[in-house]
Amino acid sequence: MMKLTSILSVASYIATASAALGKTTWLPELGPSLNPGLGEKLPFKASTGNNPWTTTIPQVCQDTAISNKCKPSEMEVFGVTYPDCAKPWVMCRCSKSPMAQQTIRDVFGEVPVHLRSTVRHVMAFPTPDGKGCHAYASSGDIVFFGDCANKTAPSVFLHESAHTRDKNNYSKNTILPAVNSDTCVPDNYANTNEVEDFAQLMVVHTHKLVTGSSPKPTDCMSHQMDIMARDWSASTLWPATCDLSVKPPNSPSVNKTDPKNVARWASEGSAPTPPEGVQLEDFGVVV
Numbered sequence: 500m501m502k503l504t505s506i507l508s509v510a511s512y513i514a515t516a517s518a519a520l521g522k523t524t525w526l527p528e529l530g531p532s533l534n535p536g537l538g539e540k541l542p543f544k545a546s547t548g549n550n551p552w553t554t555t556i557p558q559v560c561q562d563t564a565i566s567n568k569c570k571p572s573e574m575e576v577f578g579v580t581y582p583d584c585a586k587p588w589v590m591c592r593c594s595k596s597p598m599a600q601q602t603i604r605d606v607f608g609e610v611p612v613h614l615r616s617t618v619r620h621v622m623a624f625p626t627p628d629g630k631g632c633h634a635y636a637s638s639g640d641i642v643f644f645g646d647c648a649n650k651t652a653p654s655v656f657l658h659e660s661a662h663t664r665d666k667n668n669y670s671k672n673t674i675l676p677a678v679n680s681d682t683c684v685p686d687n688y689a690n691t692n693e694v695e696d697f698a699q700l701m702v703v704h705t706h707k708l709v710t711g712s713s714p715k716p717t718d719c720m721s722h723q724m725d726i727m728a729r730d731w732s733a734s735t736l737w738p739a740t741c742d743l744s745v746k747p748p749n750s751p752s753v754n755k756t757d758p759k760n761v762a763r764w765a766s767e768g769s770a771p772t773p774p775e776g777v778q779l780e781d782f783g784v785v786v
């Protein structure tokens with residue numbers, strides 16, 4: 500009897516750990532159902548500028564490249580301008596990333612400008628085994644490993660940009676109470692915690708705004724969807740221009756060929772490595 504109880508309590512602990520919100524799911528996975536509509540209907544801003552940085556690199560890109568075994572000399576650094584923002588975004592791509600520069604520029608141009616405003620740098624690296632997509636958001640940066648998007652599959656870019664807007668705050672204070680009144684969350688990944696739930700709700704909500712529909716009724720998560728509709732109207736997500744008051748300043752520039760960084764590259768790193776305390780997210784096969 501004693502033994503059975505302890506086995507049961509271990510089992511329930513594992514179940515809780517793998518689904519921290521403990522809800523049923525609206526769909527098993529959002530991407531396959533929502534990406535086609537998002538790709539077709541999200542307002543798209545084509546990037547206009549391409550300002551390659553040849554000698555310097557933002558410090559955070561240098562550090563991330565070093566800890567992910569991409570040589571500083573393999574890092575493409577470029578400033579990207581969109582017609583709705585007076586300031587460019589500086590992006591950093593390891594030349595071994597399966598996402599082309601143009602793909603990254605295009606997909607980021609599909610992210611609603613209000614969310615884009617809260618992103619500092621966009622970074623792209625390969626995955627060690629060449630498969631799937633991992634990503635994280637940290638200090639306003641969104642970092643992708645592997646093939647995470649294309650122009651008709653922008654959901655992971657939307658998800659990561661939502662994290663930079665949330666700053667683990669909106670999700671805790673506003674989304675979590677709504678979750679507690681609902682029986683489901685968007686998908687299995689949203690069940691991880693309220694932070695992931697908010698990022699996935701942003702994907703469901705923007706899909707509903709731009710397509711005018713959802714693949715199935717959202718009654719089981721109506722409190723969450725009502726809060727999203729209240730706080731993230733089309734006019735909030737798509738103001739005419741970016742909000743320069745929230746756009747984070749670039750990470751300080753450093754010299755790409757600084758010998759002490761080149762030496763660090765040789766001795767550090769195993770990909771993909773997020774900063775300490777930041778969770779790496781596994782999106783599986785996206786495109």
Ligand SMILES: *[C@@H]1O[C@H](CO)[C@@H](O)[C@H](O)[C@H]1NC(C)=O
Nearest residue numbers: 665666667668669670672673
């Ligand atoms: C945190 O979220 C609350 C409620 O959503 C909001 O009122 C507050 O301004 C936010 N704080 C920060 C620092 O963003």
Ligand SMILES: *[C@@H]1O[C@H](CO)[C@@H](O)[C@H](O)[C@H]1NC(C)=O
Nearest residue numbers: 554555753754755756757758
């Ligand atoms: C960058 O560092 C290299 C090696 O020390 C040096 O030759 C070069 O002049 C530096 N460039 C800049 C722009 O500081």
Ligand SMILES: *[C@@H]1O[C@H](CO)[C@@H](O)[C@H](O)[C@H]1NC(C)=O
Nearest residue numbers: 534648649650651652785786
């Ligand atoms: C983008 O990814 C989707 C989902 O895998 C795929 O169906 C589509 O063909 C891809 N589009 C391009 C332009 O590569």
